[in-house]
Amino acid sequence: MRAGNLQLDTYGRLKHFLAIEGLSRSLLIQILDNAERFAPLGDRAVKKVPLLRGKTVANLFFEPSTRTRTTFDLAAKRLSADVLNLNIEASSTKKGESLADTLRNLEAMQCDMFVVRHQTSGAADFIARQVAPHISVINGGDGRHEHPTQAMLDVFTIRRLKQRFDRLKVAIVGDVAHSRVARSEIHALRILGVPEIRVVGPKTLIPPAIEAMGVQAFHTLEAGIKGVDVVMMLRLQQERMQSALLPSAHEYFREYGLTPARLKLAHKYAIVMHPGPINRGVEIDSAVADGVQSVILQQVTYGIAVRMAVMAMVMGTQALSGSDVDSH
Numbered sequence: 001m002r003a004g005n006l007q008l009d010t011y012g013r014l015k016h017f018l019a020i021e022g023l024s025r026s027l028l029i030q031i032l033d034n035a036e037r038f039a040p041l042g043d044r045a046v047k048k049v050p051l052l053r054g055k056t057v058a059n060l061f062f063e064p065s066t067r068t069r070t071t072f073d074l075a076a077k078r079l080s081a082d083v084l085n086l087n088i089e090a091s092s093t094k095k096g097e098s099l100a101d102t103l104r105n106l107e108a109m110q111c112d113m114f115v116v117r118h119q120t121s122g123a124a125d126f127i128a129r130q131v132a133p134h135i136s137v138i139n140g141g142d143g144r145h146e147h148p149t150q151a152m153l154d155v156f157t158i159r160r161l162k163q164r165f166d167r168l169k170v171a172i173v174g175d176v177a178h179s180r181v182a183r184s185e186i187h188a189l190r191i192l193g194v195p196e197i198r199v200v201g202p203k204t205l206i207p208p209a210i211e212a213m214g215v216q217a218f219h220t221l222e223a224g225i226k227g228v229d230v231v232m233m234l235r236l237q238q239e240r241m242q243s244a245l246l247p248s249a250h251e252y253f254r255e256y257g258l259t260p261a262r263l264k265l266a267h268k269y270a271i272v273m274h275p276g277p278i279n280r281g282v283e284i285d286s287a288v289a290d291g292v293q294s295v296i297l298q299q300v301t302y303g304i305a306v307r308m309a310v311m312a313m314v315m316g317t318q319a320l321s322g323s324d325v326d327s328h
């Protein structure tokens, strides 16, 4: 996939946001810095800026989603864009319309941006190659490939709480094999210079070739989270498993569930993250999910600012000076 090139215009600016792989450190930092400018907006009485006034954003979700779809929706609205939310599963494709025809119709409605979630890896990239040249495409998660805005909101959360990346130990725990979040995350953490990235889980859920991505694999939770600064939990993506790769949810919790006792093995000030949806009692104990080290709901809040930053950047209207964000 040549996503790294397809995403940038001839001046090296972000045109589409399809994958973390292939992006530069300076571009990721630019997204994080722009998101910092948008973050305080959520605490104001009027949570809007006019940066995307007159633009039309279509949220095309071919796969169910709550957090990602609603935070993209809020982000677009806080930028003053008009938003169409299409639940494609329930609409035209069910009536036999091809994806290309759905796209042509949305183009005819003069949309400026598509946010795409799809069960097939490579779908966002495919759509970016199909659309009219003025349209930008943002990947909201494609199969097991990438979920780049999730990775950006995760590294935004890490930067806010840990300040810097260059001394961190991060453990990604659970179903790495089926996780687009883990793939995007590993790329983002590497590009930003995190020196120690671990993946932790049973052999059936950790791809054997993963170490080629520059991470260390661990097969016990105790060894995997020892001394880490960030514990990033993943859901078991049962809907993407071809066959039974696990004994049972109960058994999984016994071996890999993050309990308060196990969390003590991580650094004293370690933070616990999860992209959601969380499965209490499967990968994470309620006492940890709701505990003082959990930043799971902060991730959701920061996701709005990060998505605003990405949407503004692909439309070429990032808040370069303070005035766009600060004076409204």
Ligand code: NCD
Residues within 6 Å of the ligand: 067, 068, 141, 147, 150, 180, 181, 234, 235, 237, 275, 276, 277
């Ligand atoms: C993730 C996804 O859909 O890839 N969730 C999310 O976007 N917040 C992870 C998951 O489904 O477990």
